[in-house]
Amino acid sequence: MYLEPSNRKPITLTTLAKMKREQHKFAVLTAYDASFAALIDAAGVEVILVGDSLGMVVQGQPTTVPVTIEDMIYHTRMVARGCSTALLMADMPFASYATPEQALRNAARLMQEGGAQIVKLEGGAWLVETVRLLSRNGIPVCVHLGLLPQSVHKLGGYRVQGREEPAARQIIDEALLLQEAGADLALVECIPAELGARLTEALAIPLIGIGAGAGCDAQVLVSYDMLNITAGRRPKFSKNFLTGQDSLQAAVAEYVRAVKSGEFPGPEHCIA
Numbered sequence: 001m002y003l004e005p006s007n008r009k010p011i012t013l014t015t016l017a018k019m020k021r022e023q024h025k026f027a028v029l030t031a032y033d034a035s036f037a038a039l040i041d042a043a044g045v046e047v048i049l050v051g052d053s054l055g056m057v058v059q060g061q062p063t064t065v066p067v068t069i070e071d072m073i074y075h076t077r078m079v080a081r082g083c084s085t086a087l088l089m090a091d092m093p094f095a096s097y098a099t100p101e102q103a104l105r106n107a108a109r110l111m112q113e114g115g116a117q118i119v120k121l122e123g124g125a126w127l128v129e130t131v132r133l134l135s136r137n138g139i140p141v142c143v144h145l146g147l148l149p150q151s152v153h154k155l156g157g158y159r160v161q162g163r164e165e166p167a168a169r170q171i172i173d174e175a176l177l178l179q180e181a182g183a184d185l186a187l188v189e190c191i192p193a194e195l196g197a198r199l200t201e202a203l204a205i206p207l208i209g210i211g212a213g214a215g216c217d218a219q220v221l222v223s224y225d226m227l228n229i230t231a232g233r234r235p236k237f238s239k240n241f242l243t244g245q246d247s248l249q250a251a252v253a254e255y256v257r258a259v260k261s262g263e264f265p266g267p268e269h270c271i272a
């Protein structure tokens with residue numbers, strides 16, 4: 001049901017934790033400017049992510065690697081102006097959190113100068129000290145596991161992660177360590193659906209999936225992919241929600257409905 005933004009309560013981490021406990025799925029989308037943020041917020045998305053995917057879909061770069069902390073602060077500030085009820089999450093860009101102290105400085109900038117309410121970092125067990133320090137300083141953290149786009153050159157491409165049992169076990173173990181260190185949310189990208197379901201079950205914190213199957217507590221897509229704006233090929237796990245809709249608002253509302261009802265992702269968007 002569509003609600004005027006003023007009629008909805010702001011979404012907090014407590015809201016999301018309760019949704020996980022009560023098995024109500026929530027919807028996440030990326031935004032990079034105030035107009036899109038307002039449209040997405042009004043459609044009832046619970047979390048807006050200022051993703052470093054902006055490097056590819058807004059700046060036209062081949063990867064997210066060139067995105068800087070200044071770029072992220074600029075776009076987060078724009079999105080904050082259009083976001084009234086959704087929780088505002090911002091990505092920490094490539095090499096902006098190499099040490100816990102650098103992470104604290106840059107996360108504080110995203111919150112103070114950009115208006116972010118939670119920051120997202122890509123990585124596993126090596127982030128434990130960083131998550132602990134951010135958490136101690138009152139900075140909410142989402143950890144991004146599975147396929148790590150900032151490590152594309154190290155990984156040798158955008159590949160499915162966690163296919164074999166040792167790799168799957170490692171993703172689960174690292175997620176548990178990061179939860180223990182104080183992570184508030186986890187996001188997992190491009191893993192088999194069965195592993196997404198195992199990880200959701202193992203974690204007490206909400207798990208957001210992208211290409212991670214229907215078992216996750218929430219789904220995220222790059223808004224330009226699901227609105228068919230992205231030039232070139234869309235990832236197999238994405239879906240064009242503009243098909244059959246007469247407006248961007250209707251397409252986003254349909255995404256929210258499909259995520260909450262468990263219709264999206266369907267088997268054709270999942271990795272076996």
Ligand code: KIV
Binds near residue numbers: 030054210
């Ligand atoms: O940068 C981004 O948009 C992301 C999503 C792919 C989850 O991290």
